Amino acid sequence: MTAVRIHHYTVDPADLAQLLARRGELIAGIRAGFTGLQETRLTRLEDGSYEDVWRWETAEQRDAAVAASAAFPPVAQTLALTHDATVGNGDIIDER
Incomplete structure (x- = not known):
């Protein structure tokens, strides 16, 4: 079953360009180190x-990447630009 990790946060407008750049590096690094990240x-x-x-192919792939993320510096660098962050995991049960 396809799994997701959903983050909700705010970003100071002055930090948005930097967030987008760091987020891009973070995504590239996760894809290089882990399988299953679809989108x-x-x-x-x-x-x-x-x-x-x-969006991940499986919850197991998502969970493996999340478990290792604390040791991956781009995670902390990216999160440092966010405020009021929440996160949740879920499984996609219907798409049309």
Whole structure:
């Protein structure tokens, strides 16, 4: 079953370009080190916050990458630019 990790956060407008650059490096590094990352999608919501969805082939692949992420410096560098962050994991059960 396809799995997702959904991050919700805010970013100071002055930090957005830097966040996008670091996020790109982070995604490239995760893809180089782990299998299964199918897609990432960053959406700016009406209230100015962001929803960042990472789609994985399986929950096991997602969980392995998440478990190793604390030792991967781009994670902390990227997260340092966010505020009011929340995260959740889920499984896609229906797509049309």
